[in-house]
Amino acid sequence: MLKFLPFIWRNLARNRLRTTLTTSAIALAVALVCLLLTMPAGLDAIMSSLASNTRIVVVNKGGLVYPLPYAYLNKIRARPGVVAATSWTWFGGAFDVDRGVTFPNFAIEPDSVGTVWEDWGIAPEQLEAFRKRRDGALVGRTTLQQNGWKIGDRVTLSSTIFPVSLEFQIVGEIPLERAPHFWFQREYLDQALRAKTGTGLDFLGTAWVRVDEADRVELLLSEIDAMFRNSEAETSSETELSYMKNFMGQLEGFVTIILIVTGLVALCLVFIAANTASMSVRERVAEIAVLKAVGFRRRLVFNTLLAEAVLLSMIGGGAGLLTALGLTQALKAAGAGWSPALGPLGSFIITPTIFVQALFLALFVGMLSGWIPAFGASRRSVASALREVF
Amino acid sequence: MIELRDVSRTYKRGADAIRALDHVTLDIDSGRFVALMGPSGSGKSTLLNIVAGLDRPDSGEVVVAGQKLPDMSEDELAAFRARHVGFVFQFFNLIPVLTARGNVELPLLLTHLGKAERRERALTALRIVGLEERAEHHPNELSGGEQQRVAIARAIVSDPEIVVADEPTGDLDAKNAVEILELLRALCTDFGKTVVMVTHDARAEAHVDIIHSLDKGVLADPEMAARA
Numbered sequence: 330m331l332k333f334l335p336f337i338w339r340n341l342a343r344n345r346l347r348t349t350l351t352t353s354a355i356a357l358a359v360a361l362v363c364l365l366l367t368m369p370a371g372l373d374a375i376m377s378s379l380a381s382n383t384r385i386v387v388v389n390k391g392g393l394v395y396p397l398p399y400a401y402l403n404k405i406r407a408r409p410g411v412v413a414a415t416s417w418t419w420f421g422g423a424f425d426v427d428r429g430v431t432f433p434n435f436a437i438e439p440d441s442v443g444t445v446w447e448d449w450g451i452a453p454e455q456l457e458a459f460r461k462r463r464d465g466a467l468v469g470r471t472t473l474q475q476n477g478w479k480i481g482d483r484v485t486l487s488s489t490i491f492p493v494s495l496e497f498q499i500v501g502e503i504p505l506e507r508a509p510h511f512w513f514q515r516e517y518l519d520q521a522l523r524a525k526t527g528t529g530l531d532f533l534g535t536a537w538v539r540v541d542e543a544d545r546v547e548l549l550l551s552e553i554d555a556m557f558r559n560s561e562a563e564t565s566s567e568t569e570l571s572y573m574k575n576f577m578g579q580l581e582g583f584v585t586i587i588l589i590v591t592g593l594v595a596l597c598l599v600f601i602a603a604n605t606a607s608m609s610v611r612e613r614v615a616e617i618a619v620l621k622a623v624g625f626r627r628r629l630v631f632n633t634l635l636a637e638a639v640l641l642s643m644i645g646g647g648a649g650l651l652t653a654l655g656l657t658q659a660l661k662a663a664g665a666g667w668s669p670a671l672g673p674l675g676s677f678i679i680t681p682t683i684f685v686q687a688l689f690l691a692l693f694v695g696m697l698s699g700w701i702p703a704f705g706a707s708r709r710s711v712a713s714a715l716r717e718v719f
Numbered sequence: 720m721i722e723l724r725d726v727s728r729t730y731k732r733g734a735d736a737i738r739a740l741d742h743v744t745l746d747i748d749s750g751r752f753v754a755l756m757g758p759s760g761s762g763k764s765t766l767l768n769i770v771a772g773l774d775r776p777d778s779g780e781v782v783v784a785g786q787k788l789p790d791m792s793e794d795e796l797a798a799f800r801a802r803h804v805g806f807v808f809q810f811f812n813l814i815p816v817l818t819a820r821g822n823v824e825l826p827l828l829l830t831h832l833g834k835a836e837r838r839e840r841a842l843t844a845l846r847i848v849g850l851e852e853r854a855e856h857h858p859n860e861l862s863g864g865e866q867q868r869v870a871i872a873r874a875i876v877s878d879p880e881i882v883v884a885d886e887p888t889g890d891l892d893a894k895n896a897v898e899i900l901e902l903l904r905a906l907c908t909d910f911g912k913t914v915v916m917v918t919h920d921a922r923a924e925a926h927v928d929i930i931h932s933l934d935k936g937v938l939a940d941p942e943m944a945a946r947a
């Protein structure tokens with residue numbers, strides 16, 4: 330077969346414009362398929378970078394709006410494998426009462442914050458200050474920026490849930506763009522409520538738990554839920570990752586749509602390539618007849634024509650793959666370099682799997698598109714082909 | 720070399736059946752230059768195709784180079800053609816993307832010959848037709864007569880015993896036509912090939928050994944040509 334390669338190659342080069350156009354179309358479609366294929370994994374990677382797999386969240390089974398008894402927190406802390414646990418209780422504090430709640434603010438336990446969210450990179454001395462000051466607050470970067478606050482400022486929030494207003498001193502920053510939270514000490518709220526109403530805070534909103542090993546997470550999830558089954562408030566525990574995925578809603582559906590689009594692009598590709606293959610066979614009826622007259626067997630005629638289609642689509646596929654590789658590399662470089670906002674785009678990576686898939690796609694497209702025209706041409710009788718042409 | 724016994728070939732066209740060959744019996748000896756003549760539609764190409772193993776008769780016997788063609792499968796016929804028959808067509812039918820040498824080499828791709836050997840033989844065949852120095856030219860850089868000579872080189876490159884030519888001069892001017900006829904004549908005389916040529920060209924009579932006339936699929940008694 331190798332000695333026929335120059336001949337096959339020359340046939341491809343016969344109509345340069347058409348070959349170029351078809352190659353480009355195939356390259357573009359393969360590049361598109363590659364990029365689409367990076368998306369499910371890319372989205373997953375973005376999610377994972379936003380969420381930790383060893384942090385689990387426990388909420389009321391009835392839904393996020395229902396509280397859990399505060400006693401649950403210590404019960405959870407007592408489980409083996411739990412490194413630290415803290416709770417969030419929604420304060421619903423408004424800085425400007427007319428505008429309402431403009432950022433999420435929670436009462437939490439200051440001691441375990443640094444451990445549960447150690448991946449958030451809060452400065453140790455700020456954590457320490459937070460622990461020490463009863464009215465201290467840790468505030469997310471975006472919330473600081475939006476309100477023009479800085480560390481050391483004093484801020485008063487009026488709760489839309491509790492009958493209190495509290496004054497805080499900002500002692501630290503949560504250095505994450507995506508964490509707008511305003512955290513303050515649960516004890517501060519508890520004491521204010523006792524002073525005002527005579528009863529303290531006896532519930533929590535969500536409990537956040539840091540687990541020692543990823544392997545233990547699954548077991549702990551079911552243990553915690555089992556522990557509170559048939560009690561006054563049943564719980565639902567999830568890893569932070571799945572919690573976020575649910576929160577993001579129809580991610581799975583989105584991935585399905587991506588895969589369907591990918592399939593359609595691939596199909597489109599087959600039509601483009603098949604069109605080229607059948608045109609190039611049709612305009613060569615006489616030549617193919619001559620090949621057969623000279624003694625080329627049917628199989629050989631079929632093989633050379635099929636090889637031509639496969640070669641064409643492999644060249645296009647290779648070019649498309651390189652384009653997609655270049656593009657993802659550029660995105661990654663852009664994310665790493667001048668624009669941190671593009672950072673997550675670096676998660677769209679052409680993996681070796683996608684690489685191989687793309688090559689196979691090109692191979693299949695070539696086969697599929699070349700098959701019928703090549704088969705027809707190889708079956709055609711020489712005498713009738715020559716008669717038709719002349 | 721070529722024996723046809725009672726060969727018939729019918730084409731169906733709708734409800735009608737067209738009898739392109741009607742009980743044709745024909746013997747052609749080795750090393751002869753034979754012309755098939757007759758009006759258009761008389762069955763000349765059909766006969767030539769059957770002789771060359773491109774088509775099969777409905778009935779009758781065909782033995783060429785000792786082989787019974789009607790019994791052979793498609794692939795066996797292809798192998799037979801590669802081994803025993805060279806083809807020359809009216810419209811030259813060279814592959815436009817290959818050079819003259821590439822075209823001549825094409826039949827050799829089916830052999831076990833190495834690259835250097837294929838090249839050597841192709842050049843030898845081109846030398847025989849007087850076009851060695853045009854070896855690297857593409858068909859569109861050659862005149863009609865030259866293209867037909869390249870086609871003849873392609874027909875003889877694998878050294879077949881038989882060369883069939885369907886109106887090889889049909890698309891050429893007088894001067895080129897005569898050159899081609901002389902070349903085919905030389906294939907017989909100098910190289911011992913059996914040449915079967917379909918032609919309308921009256922000039923052919925001066926070059927061939929025997930003329931067979933067909934009319935409506937029926938073969939008339941052979942006529943010795945002037946030179947024989």
Ligand SMILES: Nc1ncnc2c1ncn2[C@@H]1O[C@H](COP(=O)(O)OP(=O)(O)OP(=O)(O)O)[C@@H](O)[C@H]1O
Pocket residue numbers: 713716730731732737738739757758759760761762763764765766
């Ligand atoms: N594939 C076919 N289908 C139907 N009829 C055919 C077919 N091939 C040949 N014929 C008919 O058979 C008859 C003989 O055809 P053939 O091509 O052998 O004639 P010819 O002598 O070569 O004519 P010409 O000089 O015009 O080339 C013609 O009537 C032709 O129409």
Ligand SMILES: [Mg+2]
Pocket residue numbers: 763764765885
């Ligand atoms: Mg004819």
